[in-house]
Amino acid sequence: MNETGILSEHETAEILAAAEHYPDKSAASIEALKIVQKHRGWVPDDALKSVAGLLEMSPDELDSVATFYNLIFRKPVGKxxxxxxxxxxxxxxxxxxxxxxxxxxxxxxxxxxxxxxxxxxxxxxxxxxxxxxxxxxxxxxxxxxxxxxxxxxxxxxxx
Ligand code: FES
Missing domain, CATH: 3.40.30.10 (Glutaredoxin)
Incomplete structure (x- = not known):
């Protein structure tokens, strides 16, 4: 399966561009999660898994980052x-x-x-x-x- 399949082309391009600035792609974790949140309002599980794939991290690692940084919403939120x-x-x-x-x-x-x-x-x-x-x-x-x-x-x- 294409690990970026759940992300739009825009999201994927923005995340890859953000990751380019770091020798270790995982350093772009928060930026990448913010990109997804900007497009969707929150970060669903499937999107988080796809982002983890792009950043060469495990979904659990990225989920820990998302949980720690409490401006990333892991459930649907209002406008x-x-x-x-x-x-x-x-x-x-x-x-x-x-x-x-x-x-x-x-x-x-x-x-x-x-x-x-x-x-x-x-x-x-x-x-x-x-x-x-x-x-x-x-x-x-x-x-x-x-x-x-x-x-x-x-x-x-x-x-
Ligand atoms: Fe610091 Fe509320 S306690 S801003």
């Missing part, structure tokens, strides 16, 4: 993934309260996706912006010094 920092600075400054309000507004708990596929709520460890806690991330965008009044704005912007 907007709201990552809720649950590390200590954010927790002290009320991250739980923000997350609870978001859950109420969206009708979902952590790890769940709204029925219309618009939002997924996921926990994440420190986003490196502790001085601006509590912090959420949606796509590439950090929402800093979150308070309940900003939730409307967040939902309107990503609605």
């Amino acid at each position: 907007n993934v709201v990552l809720c920092c649950d590390s200590v600075s954010c927790w002290i400054l009320g991250a739980d309260r923000i997350r609870e309000r978001l859950s109420e507004r969206l009708g979902i708990g952590l790890g769940e996706t709204t029925a219309d596929g618009r939002y997924t709520l996921l926990p994440i460890v420190c986003l490196g912006a502790c001085d601006r806690a509590p912090v959420l991330m949606v796509g590439e965008e950090l929402w800093e010094n979150m308070d309940e009044s900003k939730i409307d704005e967040l939902l309107k912007r990503h609605g």
